[in-house]
Amino acid sequence: MIDFSLSSQQKALLETARDFAAREIRPVAVEYDRDGTYPEEICKKAHQLGLMYTNIPKAYGGTGMSFVEHYLVTEAMNYECCAIAQVIGISHLATGALMIGATEEQKKKFIGKMTESYRSACFCLTEPEAGSDAGVMKTTAEKKGDRYIVNGLKCYITNGVYADLLCLFATIDKSKGTKGICCFAVPRDTPGISVGRIEDKMGHRAMNVAELIFDNVELTKENLIGGEGQGFKLAMMALDRGRANITAVSTGIAQKALDEAAKYANTRVQFGQPIGNFQGVSFLLADMNALTMASRAMYLQVGWMLDNNIRCSTEAALAKLFASDAAMKVTTDAVQIMAGSGYMKGAVVEKLMRDAKLTQIFEGTNQINRMVAGRGILGKTCTLF
Numbered sequence: 001m002i003d004f005s006l007s008s009q010q011k012a013l014l015e016t017a018r019d020f021a022a023r024e025i026r027p028v029a030v031e032y033d034r035d036g037t038y039p040e041e042i043c044k045k046a047h048q049l050g051l052m053y054t055n056i057p058k059a060y061g062g063t064g065m066s067f068v069e070h071y072l073v074t075e076a077m078n079y080e081c082c083a084i085a086q087v088i089g090i091s092h093l094a095t096g097a098l099m100i101g102a103t104e105e106q107k108k109k110f111i112g113k114m115t116e117s118y119r120s121a122c123f124c125l126t127e128p129e130a131g132s133d134a135g136v137m138k139t140t141a142e143k144k145g146d147r148y149i150v151n152g153l154k155c156y157i158t159n160g161v162y163a164d165l166l167c168l169f170a171t172i173d174k175s176k177g178t179k180g181i182c183c184f185a186v187p188r189d190t191p192g193i194s195v196g197r198i199e200d201k202m203g204h205r206a207m208n209v210a211e212l213i214f215d216n217v218e219l220t221k222e223n224l225i226g227g228e229g230q231g232f233k234l235a236m237m238a239l240d241r242g243r244a245n246i247t248a249v250s251t252g253i254a255q256k257a258l259d260e261a262a263k264y265a266n267t268r269v270q271f272g273q274p275i276g277n278f279q280g281v282s283f284l285l286a287d288m289n290a291l292t293m294a295s296r297a298m299y300l301q302v303g304w305m306l307d308n309n310i311r312c313s314t315e316a317a318l319a320k321l322f323a324s325d326a327a328m329k330v331t332t333d334a335v336q337i338m339a340g341s342g343y344m345k346g347a348v349v350e351k352l353m354r355d356a357k358l359t360q361i362f363e364g365t366n367q368i369n370r371m372v373a374g375r376g377i378l379g380k381t382c383t384l385f
């Protein structure tokens with residue numbers, strides 16, 4: 001009844017992703033991290049191979065993978081460098097909201113245009129005073145006749161510098177709380193949009209994060225996704241998918257750290273034998289592998305639920321918090337096993353440990369994900385069958 005085997009087509013897909021990541025991402029991962037280089041050339045190549053818009057249906061220029069396939073490819077790409085891989089896959093969250101709420105015409109217009117070349121989208125939700133409490137945003141979309149005039153500032157916007165399409169959330173009526181929030185698809189060249197501060201980050205350094213400023217940006221009904229007041233729900237539904245995606249990202253990070261640590265434990269000789277022979281090290285490796293396996297099983301489950309149109313808000317929150325905490329522990333233990341040689345700048349596991357930290361923070365801190373999951377569990381506990 002349960003079958004984890006992949007079809008020949010899925011195997012080929014995964015092989016393509018692994019091969020691409022090993023060939024194009026691995027050799028530059030440490031250097032791009034050090035210099036904070038935007039991986040434009042790598043994105044162009046990923047686009048040519050169909051690895052850029054994996055979750056977008058073919059009708060809108062994507063590769064049309066199922067969620068399970070998309071997350072498998074996400075893990076494979078993130079294994080070599082989560083920052084570069086996430087720039088490649090960045091559009092999934094913004095297009096997620098559009099795929100759920102946009103009309104056929106809007107999907108063709110906004111997503112179809114983006115996928116023509118290696119263009120990308122960004123998800124503009126967070127503000128300086130509306131992070132975990134996303135519903136209290138101050139960016140306004142003032143109605144004037146049949147137009148919406150947007151003013152405000154969004155911060156910590158991943159890919160904010162380069163995105164060509166913005167999935168923007170703004171309120172038409174603050175007094176309505178979350179029910180006043182609207183979602184807009186906004187082409188980058190719309191007048192009035194500028195980039196503010198560009199962040200310098202601890203990890204994920206090849207992935208740019210910036211402020212975006214909206215100064216009298218004029219939009220119309222054509223930009224409005226899903227009707228007035230539908231924006232908050234669209235953001236939350238997109239985040240369900242995004243949190244499953246972070247589970248796959250975290251699994252890729254953890255698997256790489258585990259592989260690096262196991263390789264080291266097999267070859268590093270102390271007291272006359274490889275250090276992996278000592279229980280102090282092999283028990284760490286066992287726990288690291290258990291966490292990584294469980295993380296993978298969780299994104300496969302949530303992906304399967306999404307493929308079958310089963311609501312997975314609680315499961316996605318649980319998967320995200322588990323896998324990101326796991327990635328943090330696994331990468332920290334990998335540095336511990338590799339000791340001095342793992343801690344130094346330029347070591348793969350040193351980078352992985354810094355990268356893992358963000359997975360506990362973005363797309364909802366793990367405290368918020370525990371809150372989302374806790375609320376859901378009070379309604380119904382999660383079981384698979």
Ligand code: COS
Nearest residue numbers: 125131132133134135178233236237240313362363364368
């Ligand atoms: N799917 C569908 N609908 C959802 C939903 C989901 N996953 N989550 C919430 N909703 C709906 C609720 O059902 C509610 O609708 P009704 O008023 O019709 O019942 C509405 O949205 C408001 O939800 P809620 O009352 O739960 O909102 P709160 O303000 O209490 O809390 C949290 C919302 C904290 C869960 C939300 O603000 C959140 O996820 N914050 C973190 C934001 C985040 O992840 N930021 C990262 C940005 S991207 S890096």
